[in-house]
Structure formats: structure tokens, C-alpha cells
Amino acid sequence: MSTENIRVRFAPSPTGFLHVGGLRTALYNVLFARKHGGSAVLRIEDTDRSRYVEGAVENLLSTLEWAGLRFDEGPEQGGASGPYVQSERSDLYRAHAEQLLAEGKAYRCFCSPDELAASRERQLAEKKDPTYDRRCRMLSEAEISEKRDAGLPFTVRMKVPLAGQLQFRDLVRGDITVHYDVIDDQVLLKSDGYPTYHLANVVDDHHMQISHVIRGEEWLPSTAKHMLLYEFFGWAPPQFAHLPLLLNQDRSKLSKRQGDVAVEDYREKGYLPEALINFVALLGWNPGDDREMFTLAELEKEFSLERVGKAGAVFDVEKLKWFNGQYLRALPAEDLVEICGPWMREAGFDTTDPARTRSVVSSLTNYLTLPSDITEHLGLFTGGPVHITGEEAQNLVADAPAQQVFTRFVELAAELEDWRGESIKAMIKAIQKDTGVKGKQLFMPLRLALTAEEHGPDLGMIAELLGRDETISRIRAQLR
RNA sequence: GCGCCCAUCGACUAGAGGCCUAGGUCGUCAGCCUUUCACGCUGAAAACACGGGUUCGAAUCCCGUUGGGCGCACCA
Incomplete structure (x- = not known):
């Protein structure tokens, strides 16, 4: 693979916490950049004002840092392609939407959300595919001016060809073909003036000179729309690599309600970043031999997209626990004391004597999967009369x-x-x-x-x- | 419903036509170690979804079936 100007990006939307699937996507992006001596860009996709969550960006950044993932460019460190927060790039998207409008590759749609919802329900009731009927695509110039003069809000939709097909190559899945007749006239610019993901990610990936888009498989179906946009703009598209999804025990897309999905959850429970990274790295990728223990540095050397699998992977906490136990036991005694200390104090254990605390921790190391496990064994060393039952x-x-x-x-x-x-x-x-x-x-x-x-x-x-x-x-x- | 994608032990996976009597890891079970437990070590059970092709030969290639996932928002 060519190594010049490799640039990748991790583009989370700050709607809450960092999902473990997101962590893996971020990891693979960083690994790919490091492996090829390229750059990793962090971009915040916050174009949905209604889903804005206070503090989500800060939380995202601190979680990525905790995990040890470093980006070369991003909202904190800046860079030549900034700003790295999409809400600060609105003018850019609007200008590009205007360009498509001017070139006849997009059109204004005056349909209200209510109308669209009603239409969708009607189609569903008739057991038809819910697609936009493209009524505004046929609007005459006069009709458009009239509606605009009336101050009707509108969105901008892309004009998808009515027939034909589109093909693209995915680095993990090979050639993929999509027929235009199943692609909706996607909204590119919302009536509030903000872009949708589809417009924003294409515009940004181009202007940030992203060479490889490594993201989750949930984006595979809409990649055709993105390819079309590159074509509309006359830009060379980046290479795509769609990663297999992380799954629940029942093989549905990893979600809440079926266990912890936020990286913060694992962090709070005392999982070590090394263990989480190692575990998640192996969910969809393998080195091709029997090795399983990897530091971040080793992963940066070994990683390759060619060795990423296609099938979804179940997130098995049992194996994560095993990894954590391994890393915990490999820790120097002082580090382990430091990590267990807070849990011990919270359990009411006196840790003021360093030597004694260290001995207690050392004697219990083999019993730990998580640092918090230590509290279950502290009773052995605390005062008070012993009651033998049984x-x-x-x-x-x-x-x-x-x-x-x-x-x-x-x-x-x-x-x-x-x-x-x-x-x-x-x-x-x-x-x-x-x-x-x-x-x-x-x-x-x-x-x-x-x-x-x-x-x-x-x-x-x-x-x-x-x-x-x-x-x-x-x-x-x-x-x- | 339509489209796209996927399919090896319970889980993560190796396997790119003969090396497969299908390998490794987690989990499970057993034995060993230990005063005990844990750690560790050794071993065992456990899988190529099904049906057709192609081929001297298929887990590996092709087609179909079945199953699963994702997508089909003025969300990303």
C-alpha cells in the first residue's frame, strides 16, 4: 500500500459517551495512521443541534486520552485543516450545497417534516418501501421562487440519478455494487442550515485530505451516496474500509440495556486501558498467528486492514476480564497499590501504612480480576473478633x-x-x-x-x- | 418489505484447493502444583449452517437455500 500522505480520521458525534465500538474504530484509525507514518485526525461531528449534550466533547477527549489514543490534529491540538468541530464549519457546507444547487445536482425541497412523516406512514401501511417521492424535484422555477418568497423553510436534497448503478471498492469487503433506484434523494442541508452527516463528512474528508475512511459497517449502505457526492464535486474519493460491527450476546448491534457499552463504564469499574485496548483490538483483527497479548506500540507495528475480518464480533466481557487480570498481575507492586488504594479506602481499609498496604495488595494479587475485587478479601486483615460459622x-x-x-x-x-x-x-x-x-x-x-x-x-x-x-x-x- | 453485508467450537479467531485427524485464546470440565483457595501448568469435551455444483481433491471457488446483522430520518 502506498504510504505517502496517509490521513485518517475518527469522527464521533458528541451525543453522550464514547461507545466501545467507537473506541475500536478510533483505535484502528490510529493504528493505521501510525503503521503507515500518516496522520490521525479527530473531528467532532456535532451538526445535530437537537442532540447536543453538555460536556460530551470534553468527556470524549478525556476518554480517548485515558485509552492512550493520540491524534495528530483535532479540536485540542489544532492543525492545518481546522476547525475540527463541524458546527464551526457551517459556511463551508452551505457554500458546497449552493454549488450543487447551481449546477443542478441538488434541489430545494419544501416538504415539511410532518408531510414526509405522513407519506412514510402511508407507504409503510401499503407495504411499500418508504422513500421520498421526489415531488419537489419536479418543481418549476416559478414554483420555487414563489415558495421562497413566501419564506417557506426548505432543505437541500441531492439529485440521485434515476437509473444505473454505482460500484466502489471497500478495503475489507471488496467490490460493492449499489443501484441508484434504491437510493433516496438524500437531504444534504437541513432547514436549520446545518448539513447532514452525508454532506458534512464528504466535504470535510475532502478538505482535510483524508486518504482512508475507516468506520463502522453501519455506514456501508450510505457509502454509495457519499461516492455520488464525490462525483458531483469532481473530487477523488478516499479509500473506504468498513469495520465489522461489535455485537451483543444475541448478535444484535452492541447496545445499552445489554450490558455496558460506554468506555467510561469500564474505566469506572477499574478496567485497565491496556486491557480494554488489547481486547478490543482483537475484535475484528488478528495478527495471523497465535499471539494475543499486545501493547499499543506493538499493535501500531502489526496492524493492517488486510487482516480485518468481515463478520461481526460479539463483545465477550469474560475475555475482557481475563485480559484485565493478566495486565493487573503484570503490574509492578507500587502501581497495583496505587490502583487498588481508592477501592480499599472506600471499603474502610486503613492504607496509611505503605509497607503494610503493599503487603496486603501483594498477597491478594492472584485473586483479582478487577481492582475492586480486592474489597472482598480485605476482611482477612481487618480487626475484630472472628466468627466461625458452620x-x-x-x-x-x-x-x-x-x-x-x-x-x-x-x-x-x-x-x-x-x-x-x-x-x-x-x-x-x-x-x-x-x-x-x-x-x-x-x-x-x-x-x-x-x-x-x-x-x-x-x-x-x-x-x-x-x-x-x-x-x-x-x-x-x-x-x- | 426493499437494499447492502456476513456465515469455522458457547465466545474471539487461524485457515487464501491437498500441510485439516480443522490450530490457538477465553469460558467449561478433569488432573497436577498448593495446608486451602487463587495464580500457574497439563489435558479433555467442543465448530466448517444446509443443498447443489466446479475439481482427482473444498472449510477454502461458484450458485441457491436458510440464518443473522446493518441500512432505508431535516440522527450520526
């Missing part, structure tokens, strides 16, 4: 061998020189020797006495973190 467990602690172990434990623990995991374990070995109790009979009562749980991290570590006094007191509490 008949079997209670019997185990009350049994003679256990009592022997406890007695000896208390004796030795009081004299143990340094209270560390290793030496505590050695001490337990000594207890085994002294009492003759071993294996499960030895360890389980101790574990129960200290934590009331049958499972958990290394006993020596737990005792160390509990501290000598607390450990002894808990064992004493079980003495009969």
Missing part, C-alpha cells in the same frame, strides 16, 4: 488436635523473634513436630481461627499482616 468448621476448631495446635501456637508465637511470614511458617512446622498434628488437621484450624475462612492466601503472610498481638488473640479466642 458446624463442620466449628467442630474442626474444637477438636483435640486443633486445641493442641492452638496451645502450642500461643506459646511459640509469644517468643518468636521476628514476626515474618517465613519464620511464622517455620514455627508452624515446629508445631507439627511438637504435636504430631499435620496437613489439613494442622493448617485448617489455624486458618479458621485467623480468618474464619477455609480458603485464602498463604497463612504465614496472613499472620504477619495481622501482627503478633492480633494473631495470638485470635488463636486464644478459639481455646477451650
Whole structure:
């Protein structure tokens, strides 16, 4: 593939939060740009005033930054093709609509939204395809002037050829053919003067010199309209690559109501950006071999559109969790402490002693998929009397061998020189020797006495973190 | 309804006519490791939607069927 002047864009509309599908689209765009030494442009598509959401742009930017995706041009960093917010480019779209009007490639439509809606319903009722009947396309000059003089609001529609077909090549799907007779006379300019997506994205992609349009498959059917517009304007179209959709468990387009779809949701739950990126990168793309763990930098080297699949991919949170656990466990201890800290404090755990906090986190690392999971295990190290529930467990602690172990434990623990995991374990070995109790009979009562749980991290570590006094007191509490 | 697109284990996927007794990963199950659990390790079950072609030979090419998705807004 030619590498000169590769320019791609990610063009979200700020209607709320960044969708994970959007994240993947942004990722693939950035990867493609980096791979080919090109530029990644971020463009805000906010031409729908009615869907404006306060703070959505800021949120979008901060989320992309969190994910580690950097753009070369955009509303924040600027660039030679700005402005990068469509609502600030209205004049440009209007001028181009005027040009099409002047050249007879578009026409004014005075039909009101209500009329159109009624017409649509009528057609649906008659089981016909809901298409615009093009009545305003036949308007005479006189009729047009009359309506304009009357101050009737109008939209600008593109004049789609009545017959024939159009073909274009998609980088992931190959040649695609669309017949003109199924394409509506698409509205290009709304009556409020703002452009529709179709006009704005073509005009902007051209003026921003976008070489490759990498976007979701939901745009595939309307790409024909875009190709036609390029033709109308006499511009060379960019290359298109339509990515397979991200799907719910039931294989419908990934949406809310069926789990989290906002990147922010995952961020708040404690997923690491590295894990999300790695996971989402593999939804529709693969390196061609068995590797699965990829950093952003590695992806930038490996990515290619040729290896993007065509079929939709189900967003499987289970695998995302696995990735997150992998990345969490690979983290340096200090980083993990930092990440888990807020969750621990929120759960009421005292993290003022750095060494102790670090030990607690380290002992629990293997139990974590999400950093918040740590709160479920903190009880092991917090004060208070231990309540052993369950008949079997209670019997185990009350049994003679256990009592022997406890007695000896208390004796030795009081004299143990340094209270560390290793030496505590050695001490337990000594207890085994002294009492003759071993294996499960030895360890389980101790574990129960200290934590009331049958499972958990290394006993020596737990005792160390509990501290000598607390450990002894808990064992004493079980003495009969 | 019409149009476009898609179709390999439950999920993500490898596979570009013989290398396929269909490979890897998540999940599931079993074993090992461990005082226990978790982590880790080893192994197992698990898929080419169906029907026709083409070919000496098809998961791979063609056609059809079925299934699924998306689109058909003065939303993007």
C-alpha cells in the first residue's frame, strides 16, 4: 500500500459517551495512521443541534486520552485543516450545497417534516418501501421562487440519478455494487442550515485530505451516496474500509440495556486501558498467528486492514476480564497499590501504612480480576473478633488436635523473634513436630481461627499482616 | 418489505484447493502444583449452517437455500 500522505480520521458525534465500538474504530484509525507514518485526525461531528449534550466533547477527549489514543490534529491540538468541530464549519457546507444547487445536482425541497412523516406512514401501511417521492424535484422555477418568497423553510436534497448503478471498492469487503433506484434523494442541508452527516463528512474528508475512511459497517449502505457526492464535486474519493460491527450476546448491534457499552463504564469499574485496548483490538483483527497479548506500540507495528475480518464480533466481557487480570498481575507492586488504594479506602481499609498496604495488595494479587475485587478479601486483615460459622468448621476448631495446635501456637508465637511470614511458617512446622498434628488437621484450624475462612492466601503472610498481638488473640479466642 | 453485508467450537479467531485427524485464546470440565483457595501448568469435551455444483481433491471457488446483522430520518 502506498504510504505517502496517509490521513485518517475518527469522527464521533458528541451525543453522550464514547461507545466501545467507537473506541475500536478510533483505535484502528490510529493504528493505521501510525503503521503507515500518516496522520490521525479527530473531528467532532456535532451538526445535530437537537442532540447536543453538555460536556460530551470534553468527556470524549478525556476518554480517548485515558485509552492512550493520540491524534495528530483535532479540536485540542489544532492543525492545518481546522476547525475540527463541524458546527464551526457551517459556511463551508452551505457554500458546497449552493454549488450543487447551481449546477443542478441538488434541489430545494419544501416538504415539511410532518408531510414526509405522513407519506412514510402511508407507504409503510401499503407495504411499500418508504422513500421520498421526489415531488419537489419536479418543481418549476416559478414554483420555487414563489415558495421562497413566501419564506417557506426548505432543505437541500441531492439529485440521485434515476437509473444505473454505482460500484466502489471497500478495503475489507471488496467490490460493492449499489443501484441508484434504491437510493433516496438524500437531504444534504437541513432547514436549520446545518448539513447532514452525508454532506458534512464528504466535504470535510475532502478538505482535510483524508486518504482512508475507516468506520463502522453501519455506514456501508450510505457509502454509495457519499461516492455520488464525490462525483458531483469532481473530487477523488478516499479509500473506504468498513469495520465489522461489535455485537451483543444475541448478535444484535452492541447496545445499552445489554450490558455496558460506554468506555467510561469500564474505566469506572477499574478496567485497565491496556486491557480494554488489547481486547478490543482483537475484535475484528488478528495478527495471523497465535499471539494475543499486545501493547499499543506493538499493535501500531502489526496492524493492517488486510487482516480485518468481515463478520461481526460479539463483545465477550469474560475475555475482557481475563485480559484485565493478566495486565493487573503484570503490574509492578507500587502501581497495583496505587490502583487498588481508592477501592480499599472506600471499603474502610486503613492504607496509611505503605509497607503494610503493599503487603496486603501483594498477597491478594492472584485473586483479582478487577481492582475492586480486592474489597472482598480485605476482611482477612481487618480487626475484630472472628466468627466461625458452620458446624463442620466449628467442630474442626474444637477438636483435640486443633486445641493442641492452638496451645502450642500461643506459646511459640509469644517468643518468636521476628514476626515474618517465613519464620511464622517455620514455627508452624515446629508445631507439627511438637504435636504430631499435620496437613489439613494442622493448617485448617489455624486458618479458621485467623480468618474464619477455609480458603485464602498463604497463612504465614496472613499472620504477619495481622501482627503478633492480633494473631495470638485470635488463636486464644478459639481455646477451650 | 426493499437494499447492502456476513456465515469455522458457547465466545474471539487461524485457515487464501491437498500441510485439516480443522490450530490457538477465553469460558467449561478433569488432573497436577498448593495446608486451602487463587495464580500457574497439563489435558479433555467442543465448530466448517444446509443443498447443489466446479475439481482427482473444498472449510477454502461458484450458485441457491436458510440464518443473522446493518441500512432505508431535516440522527450520526
